[in-house]
Each structure stands twice: as structure tokens, then as C-alpha cells.
Amino acid sequence: MRHLLRGLGILSFSTLLLTCLAVADEGPLDKSEPKGITPEEIIKRFAAKEKEFKEARDQYTYRQDVKVQTLDGDTVDGEYHQIFDITFDDQGHKSKNVVFAPQATLQRIGMTQEDVDDIENRLPFVLTSDEIPEYDILYVGMQQEDELHCYVFDLAPKEIVGKKRYFQGRIWVDDQDFQVVKTYGKTVPDIRKKKGNENLFPSFTTWRQRIDGKYWFPVYTKADDTLHFSGGFGGDVHIREIVKYQNYKRFGSKTRITYEGKELPPGEKKEPDAVQQQPQN
Numbered sequence: 001m002r003h004l005l006r007g008l009g010i011l012s013f014s015t016l017l018l019t020c021l022a023v024a025d026e027g028p029l030d031k032s033e034p035k036g037i038t039p040e041e042i043i044k045r046f047a048a049k050e051k052e053f054k055e056a057r058d059q060y061t062y063r064q065d066v067k068v069q070t071l072d073g074d075t076v077d078g079e080y081h082q083i084f085d086i087t088f089d090d091q092g093h094k095s096k097n098v099v100f101a102p103q104a105t106l107q108r109i110g111m112t113q114e115d116v117d118d119i120e121n122r123l124p125f126v127l128t129s130d131e132i133p134e135y136d137i138l139y140v141g142m143q144q145e146d147e148l149h150c151y152v153f154d155l156a157p158k159e160i161v162g163k164k165r166y167f168q169g170r171i172w173v174d175d176q177d178f179q180v181v182k183t184y185g186k187t188v189p190d191i192r193k194k195k196g197n198e199n200l201f202p203s204f205t206t207w208r209q210r211i212d213g214k215y216w217f218p219v220y221t222k223a224d225d226t227l228h229f230s231g232g233f234g235g236d237v238h239i240r241e242i243v244k245y246q247n248y249k250r251f252g253s254k255t256r257i258t259y260e261g262k263e264l265p266p267g268e269k270k271e272p273d274a275v276q277q278q279p280q281n
Contacts, residue, residue, distance in 0.1 A: 034151060221243040
């Protein structure tokens with residue numbers, strides 16, 4: 001977000017981890033080593049599942065509801081709100097159809113293309129086996145997340161290459177499905193150019209829920225952060241961002257969707273979705 005946003009340049013890994021710990025609502029962190037499996041094996045298994053998840057989600061339609069607000073104290077003084085459907089055309093190509101987009105009232109920040117790309121593609125962070133080499137991954141322990149028992153890992157990009165954007169933060173991996181069920185962190189790097197041209201990005205939490213009894217898809221993202229713009233270009237801006245992902249439906253095409261290496265046949269009986277508490281607005 002650009003200051004009309006401004007935000008936090010790439011944080012030091014240790015600073016971000018302290019922030020993660022400060023906002024965590026989970027149970028106590030058990031720092032002991034996992035039993036019966038190594039951290040390296042966990043990483044290998046969840047990365048493979050993430051690749052399946054990414055391919056599967058590309059074959060689902062869903063609605064995404066995005067709201068970004070600036071706050072002066074407890075008062076909302078600007079808002080961007082858009083609701084759109086991700087669908088498929090007659091040729092099976094993915095498309096975005098905006099169904100609600102009132103005039104934005106943001107005055108202290110402006111939505112940039114990087115903001116839109118992050119909201120649509122990076123807040124539901126995915127770390128596949130293809131991307132593992134790009135990250136430093138640190139096992140930090142085990143933790144209860146609602147009714148789930150999770151392995152916890154901290155991630156940071158090894159280096160920033162060109163204009164590519166990365167995730168930096170913490171993930172929770174379910175110890176039964178070996179799928180990521182929650183992420184906390186931010187997309188990096190922040191973009192700081194001369195003459196006060198800054199494009200900054202908030203820290204966020206994304207919760208996932210099991211869909212069709214198979215895949216843990218993102219259902220809710222929330223950011224509540226203060227972006228620190230430099231010098232005389234506006235100072236601090238408190239923002240709140242809420243993204244909801246709703247109405248997941250598998251697209252009825254001839255594409256193949258697999259789970260644990262096996263193709264899911266059309267019309268397969270679906271298991272009940274896992275019930276997972278979601279935060280309130």
C-alpha cells in the first residue's frame with residue numbers, strides 16, 4: 001500500500017519472530033523434537049501436500065470478499081471494499097468477476113497493484129516442494145491450534161531475487177494431514193524508493209479449513225497493523241484488512257484432481273468439513 005501506503009521494509013527474521021510470539025493466541029509452544037519423525041521429513045511431506053493443494057485449488061470456484069480500512073483511533077476514516085467471484089469460462093479458463101465494488105474512500109493510503117496481487121495470490125500462502133530451496137525453514141516446536149495438534153515452522157527467504165515477492169513468518173502444520181492450517185507473517189520486501197515513494201505491506205494471519213474432507217483451503221485472513229512511513233510523508237497509518245474466502249465448489253471439468261497421489265473420482269462422497277473456530281470481525 002502506498003502513501004497517499006507505507007510499511008515495514010524487510011524485517012529481520014528475529015524481529016518478525018518476536019512479533020509472531022507477541023500476538024499468538026495458541027496453546028503453549030512445546031519446543032521438544034517431534035516423535036517418530038524428523039523435521040526434514042515433515043517439511044518434505046507438507047511441501048508435497050502444498051503442491052497438491054495449489055493444483056486442486058486452481059480447480060475450484062469461490063468468492064473472495066476484501067475489505068481494507070484505515071483507522072484514526074477506533075474510528076474508520078477510509079475504506080476499500082471489493083467482492084469478486086473466481087469462476088471458469090466455457091473453455092475452462094479461470095476468470096475474476098467483480099460483483100460488488102463501491103467507490104473507495106481511502107485518503108491516507110492508496111491500493112497498489114502489489115497490494116491487489118498479494119491479496120489475491122499471496123495471503124493464502126503456499127510453500128510447495130518446488131519452492132522449498134528458496135527458503136530457510138526452522139522447526140520451532142509443537143503447538144495446539146484449536147482442536148488440531150500442529151508442528152510449527154518459521155520461514156524466511158534466503159535472498160530476494162529481482163522483483164519476486166516472498167512470505168516471511170510462521171506456519172502451523174497439522175500432524176495428521178501434514179497440511180498447513182494457519183500462517184502468520186507478511187509478504188516481503190516492502191518497496192522503498194526515493195522521494196518518499198513507499199509501498200508497505202501489513203503483517204497478516206490466514207486461517208484454513210478442510211474442504212471436501214481433503215484439502216485445507218484458506219477461509220479467513222486478518223491484518224491489523226500500523227505502517228510506518230518515513231520523514232514528512234505521512235507518519236504512521238493504522239490499517240485493518242479482512243479477506244474472506246467463501247463458497248468453494250469444485251469446477252466440473254475434465255481436469256484431474258489428486259490427493260495423496262490418487263485421482264479423486266467425480267461425485268466421490270465428501271467427508272464432513274472439519275469444524276474450526278474462525279475469528280470474528
